[in-house]
Amino acid sequence: MPKWVKVLKSRKVQAGVEKKAAKVQAYWQSISPVFGDRPPKREAPSHGSPGDYKNSITIEDHPHGDVPGKRVKDTDFKAKWIEFGNSHMPEYAPRAKTKAQFS
Amino acid sequence: MSPELDVEDFVIAYLTGQNVVQVGSISTRMPPQVVLPFVLVQRVAGGDDWIIDRATVSIHSFGADQDSASDTARAIHHAMRQLHSKTVVTVDGNPWIINRLAVEQTPIYLEYQESGGGAVSDRYVGRYILDIRLPSILGY
Numbered sequence: 676m677p678k679w680v681k682v683l684k685s686r687k688v689q690a691g692v693e694k695k696a697a698k699v700q701a702y703w704q705s706i707s708p709v710f711g712d713r714p715p716k717r718e719a720p721s722h723g724s725p726g727d728y729k730n731s732i733t734i735e736d737h738p739h740g741d742v743p744g745k746r747v748k749d750t751d752f753k754a755k756w757i758e759f760g761n762s763h764m765p766e767y768a769p770r771a772k773t774k775a776q777f778s
Numbered sequence: 779m780s781p782e783l784d785v786e787d788f789v790i791a792y793l794t795g796q797n798v799v800q801v802g803s804i805s806t807r808m809p810p811q812v813v814l815p816f817v818l819v820q821r822v823a824g825g826d827d828w829i830i831d832r833a834t835v836s837i838h839s840f841g842a843d844q845d846s847a848s849d850t851a852r853a854i855h856h857a858m859r860q861l862h863s864k865t866v867v868t869v870d871g872n873p874w875i876i877n878r879l880a881v882e883q884t885p886i887y888l889e890y891q892e893s894g895g896g897a898v899s900d901r902y903v904g905r906y907i908l909d910i911r912l913p914s915i916l917g918y
């Protein structure tokens with residue numbers, strides 16, 4: 676096994692990756708819209724519950740070959756509307772804002 | 779007039795200057811009555827380091843049908859990919875250039891639904907990252 680692969684697999688590097696993923700997840704969640712944080716146009720969300728999008732931002736394993744890695748992603752039904760906007764929703768773009776923050 | 783640049787104005791000036799989109803068919807906000815084809819330009823993310831403004835810009839292309847929206851989006855995408863560091867774009871009489879352009883999202887189809895689950899319009903959305911040199915500030 677090449678030395679650099681050994682380094683990537685080391686506990687220290689993996690701890691750093693997990694720490695960074697948690698940081699990205701926390702930032703993304705902090706800027707995510709939640710139903711009711713602005714004057715709502717309806718009494719309840721038409722899909723799911725308040726906070727569904729924010730809570731859908733999770734960290735999953737994303738290995739590169741046999742090197743463990745992490746990926747932060749959103750899985751909520753409304754994710755595309757929230758990211759790119761619609762007539763009833765501004766283009767919040769939390770994913771793009773998170774990417775800009777960490778790149 | 780502020781010496782700072784509005785990146786949305788820069789993109790609109792570039793695309794209209796290239797005759798990819800007609801003046802009046804492109805804006806930074808959705809008009810109450812949309813006349814198709816229509817292009818919406820919105821800055822959605824990115825900050826600056828006092829020297830370079832790194833803006834993430836969304837370009838929404840609306841059309842009468844999916845083919846028309848796609849044609850507009852591809853024409854815009856082709857023009858955006860030709861934008862480089864020697865392309866001079868005049869905004870409010872001042873010349874501007876970019877340092878770098880990156881395609882963050884090649885145009886993808888995303889239907890645009892009217893409020894309350896009403897009519898659906900055809901739309902493609904592309905995203906671009908533009909690095910633009912900011913006017914000098916004393917000390918930087």
